[in-house]
Amino acid sequence: MLKKCLVHLRGWAALYIVLGCAIQLLSSLGIVVFQRILDQAVAGTGFREILYGVVLYGLLLGLNVLLNYADEYPSAYLSNSITERLKIMALSKISRMDYSAYQNMGTGQMIKVIENGAAAGNSILFSFILKTLHELLPTILFSLLFISYYDLRIMLVIAGGYVVIFLLTNVLLKVLYRIKESVLMQQEAMSRYGVRGFMELVVFRTNKKYAQEIGRLNKAAQQIIRQSAKLQMIHESFFALFELFITVIKVIVLLYGVKNVVSGQASIGVMVALFMFIEKIYTPIAIFNVLFVGYKLNRVTYQRFEAFLNAPEDRNLEQGKALAQLQGSIEFKDVSFSYGEVQVLDRLSFSVAPGTSVALVGLSGSGKSTVIKLITGLLKKSGGQLLVDGTDIDELSLDSYYDHISYLSQDSPIFDTTIRGNMVFEQQVPDEELYAVLDKVHLKEKVLELPEKLETRVGERGLKLSGGERQRLAFARAILQKRNLIILDEPVSALDNITERSLMETVFAEFRHKTVIIIAHRLNFISGVDQILVMEQGRLAGEGDFDSLLRDCPSFSTLWNNGRGQTD
Numbered sequence: 001m002l003k004k005c006l007v008h009l010r011g012w013a014a015l016y017i018v019l020g021c022a023i024q025l026l027s028s029l030g031i032v033v034f035q036r037i038l039d040q041a042v043a044g045t046g047f048r049e050i051l052y053g054v055v056l057y058g059l060l061l062g063l064n065v066l067l068n069y070a071d072e073y074p075s076a077y078l079s080n081s082i083t084e085r086l087k088i089m090a091l092s093k094i095s096r097m098d099y100s101a102y103q104n105m106g107t108g109q110m111i112k113v114i115e116n117g118a119a120a121g122n123s124i125l126f127s128f129i130l131k132t133l134h135e136l137l138p139t140i141l142f143s144l145l146f147i148s149y150y151d152l153r154i155m156l157v158i159a160g161g162y163v164v165i166f167l168l169t170n171v172l173l174k175v176l177y178r179i180k181e182s183v184l185m186q187q188e189a190m191s192r193y194g195v196r197g198f199m200e201l202v203v204f205r206t207n208k209k210y211a212q213e214i215g216r217l218n219k220a221a222q223q224i225i226r227q228s229a230k231l232q233m234i235h236e237s238f239f240a241l242f243e244l245f246i247t248v249i250k251v252i253v254l255l256y257g258v259k260n261v262v263s264g265q266a267s268i269g270v271m272v273a274l275f276m277f278i279e280k281i282y283t284p285i286a287i288f289n290v291l292f293v294g295y296k297l298n299r300v301t302y303q304r305f306e307a308f309l310n311a312p313e314d315r316n317l318e319q320g321k322a323l324a325q326l327q328g329s330i331e332f333k334d335v336s337f338s339y340g341e342v343q344v345l346d347r348l349s350f351s352v353a354p355g356t357s358v359a360l361v362g363l364s365g366s367g368k369s370t371v372i373k374l375i376t377g378l379l380k381k382s383g384g385q386l387l388v389d390g391t392d393i394d395e396l397s398l399d400s401y402y403d404h405i406s407y408l409s410q411d412s413p414i415f416d417t418t419i420r421g422n423m424v425f426e427q428q429v430p431d432e433e434l435y436a437v438l439d440k441v442h443l444k445e446k447v448l449e450l451p452e453k454l455e456t457r458v459g460e461r462g463l464k465l466s467g468g469e470r471q472r473l474a475f476a477r478a479i480l481q482k483r484n485l486i487i488l489d490e491p492v493s494a495l496d497n498i499t500e501r502s503l504m505e506t507v508f509a510e511f512r513h514k515t516v517i518i519i520a521h522r523l524n525f526i527s528g529v530d531q532i533l534v535m536e537q538g539r540l541a542g543e544g545d546f547d548s549l550l551r552d553c554p555s556f557s558t559l560w561n562n563g564r565g566q567t568d
């Protein structure tokens with residue numbers, strides 16, 4: 001994925017590296033010119049000649065300032081692009097991700113994995129790879145080159161010492177990996193607890209769960225803080241180690257240099273230049289070590305992000321037979337389904353004729369929503385056949401299928417945009433048409449009362465609306481979509497009896513001649529459907545119309561007699 005990102009930004013990356021090399025070359029040449037000026041001054045060379053050197057030195061420094069300034073643009077562009085690009089990749093992954101994998105991950109954990117992963121990806125690509133090529137490597141190479149120009153042996157000692165420290169670094173890294181992995185796991189757990197605490201205010205407050213949740217977060221936070229400090233200390237020890245090594249080199253060069261100057265074998269200028277190059281080489285090598293450790297640790301974080309990016313995808317979205325039209329016939333033939341090891345549907349068979357309405361009823365947990373999620377292609381059956389207009393759903397392109405269905409999930413599918421946006425997304429539909437539909441779902445008065453009317457934002461997950469208003473708004477969208485297959489998973493659970501009755505009448509009138517599959521808990525409002533399927537522990541306990549089931553299906557009459565349906 002990082003490769004993809006780099007390929008996308010290759011132009012800017014190349015410019016950044018070229019500028020970095022030019023800056024380091026000019027800076028090294030500056031030191032050589034400075035050394036010559038110094039030696040010429042000590043040797044008593046004429047002022048005119050020294051002046052040429054000083055002008056050249058000034059030009060080199062000036063040009064370097066300009067290049068450093070120009071360098072800021074690719075640097076800022078690259079550092080900002082990588083994180084954002086990785087986040088876009090993450091959203092695009094979610095758009096194709098297998099629904100079960102998405103459910104298994106959980107939103108809180110997923111947000112943290114994406115946030116950490118995008119930041120780690122940015123650090124690997126920008127702070128480590130590009131920065132090394134742009135700054136550290138050219139500085140180290142040019143410095144070594146120029147040191148060897150003055151004294152090959154010193155260059156060899158520095159290069160050899162660096163290899164030893166690099167090997168030591170790799171040994172210590174193993175300890176760091178373990179700590180980093182545990183910090184990441186704690187952070188993801190914290191995000192999971194945090195997100196559920198942020199989102200479920202009502203449940204947690206009324207159940208007095210916040211103290212416990214805060215305690216949990218606190219414990220995880222303490223562990224993160226302690227381990228991160230430990231991580232930092234070990235990390236910084238590389239820096240200290242290298243500083244020590246360079247101090248030894250400086251002392252040796254000083255002794256050796258003074259001896260050579262005294263014996264006339266070296267000039268003051270060369271000694272100063274050597275010191276300047278050693279100083280110059282020290283910082284990038286030390287930084288490289290620290291960045292290298294950072295890179296290795298970031299890989300641990302990035303690997304978790306990569307695992308998310310490699311999560312199974314729903315290949316059916318684009319692949320498969322495209323549906324130009326949908327009649328709306330659905331047939332289950334011995335369909336089985338399991339959540340992991342737990343079998344939820346066991347060889348289920350039924351059929352729905354095009355243009356008819358079917359209600360799924362049954363006790364909670366009997367498998368109704370699972371049936372609906374199989375029909376919408378979100379979940380994949382483990383056995384049997386699920387035919388849509390005669391073709392198995394696994395052979396259909398789901399994207400083309402979705403052009404023909406309206407699906408209202410159990411938790412009303414309202415999201416953070418305006419009322420208009422929730423009804424028609426970006427489509428241009430005249431206000432009169434929208435208000436006519438809002439009238440049908442008993443929301444027109446309410447919307448007209450709002451100061452911003454159709455442009456009112458409904459808040460995250462529609463939180464500024466009541467549960468029943470959210471459901472009615474979702475219905476308005478389904479009516480406007482004018483699709484042939486309408487799938488409703490308990491769409492009226494939050495409505496009062498009067499509104500529900502009236503809305504159900506609207507539904508059956510609006511969706512007459514279309515295939516409607518509905519899950520309903522209140523049985524008296526579905527007496528008008530063509531067929532009722534009674535679910536019991538993942539199997540069909542009965543099917544037929546309302547009266548025949550009441551007569552012949554004990555499961556149905558139990559549901560009815562226990563009052564689940566009789567709410568008025």
Ligand SMILES: Nc1ncnc2c1ncn2[C@@H]1O[C@H](COP(=O)(O)OP(=O)(O)OP(=O)(O)O)[C@@H](O)[C@H]1O
Nearest residue numbers: 103339342344362363364365366367368369370371
């Ligand atoms: N993501 C999941 N992972 C594991 N088990 C699940 C998952 N979703 C549902 N189940 C289990 O599958 C069974 C059927 O669930 P399903 O949601 O289909 O029932 P339902 O009839 O729609 O229930 P309700 O009327 O309460 O909505 C239940 O036992 C449920 O616990």
